[in-house]
Amino acid sequence: MEKARTFEDLIVWRKAHALVLALYRETSRFPKSETYGLTSQMRRAAVSVPANIAEGFKKRGRSDKARFMNIAQGSLEETRYYLILGRDLGYLDDDVLRAQLEEVSRLLEAYARALLTPDS
Secondary structure (H helix, E strand, O other): OOOOOOHHHOHHHHHHHHHHHHHHHHHOOOOHHHOOOHHHHHHHHHHHHHHHHHHHHOOOOHHHHHHHHHHHHHHHHHHHHHHHHHHHOOOOOOHHHHHHHHHHHHHHHHHHHHHHOOOO
16 A cells, blocks of 8 residues: 555545535534534534644654544544534434444544554
8 A cells, every 4th residue: 555645645534524524514504593503513523533634644753643643533522422412403314424424433543553553
């Protein structure tokens, strides 16, 4: 497998970015009363995932890189909660977004684990 030259080469970043785009489309249909509430919070948490992957990509040490992946994982879990809340409030059907989130979660976990595993 060819080494990534930019964060955009990372599959995990691409999938996280796709999740953000889908989430923006879904939240654009939320009630206007949620513009500065749930919509804003959900978007900020989701955007934090690929943003931290991108920031961590340029860090030099493996532990620094892994720290940013851990922050991204935390933001992903926050996003997971907001999807549950949005569903329970009747604002969205979260099946597609949840599936995307699960894929990003698996990829992010694998990437973080690979960063912390010494090369053989």
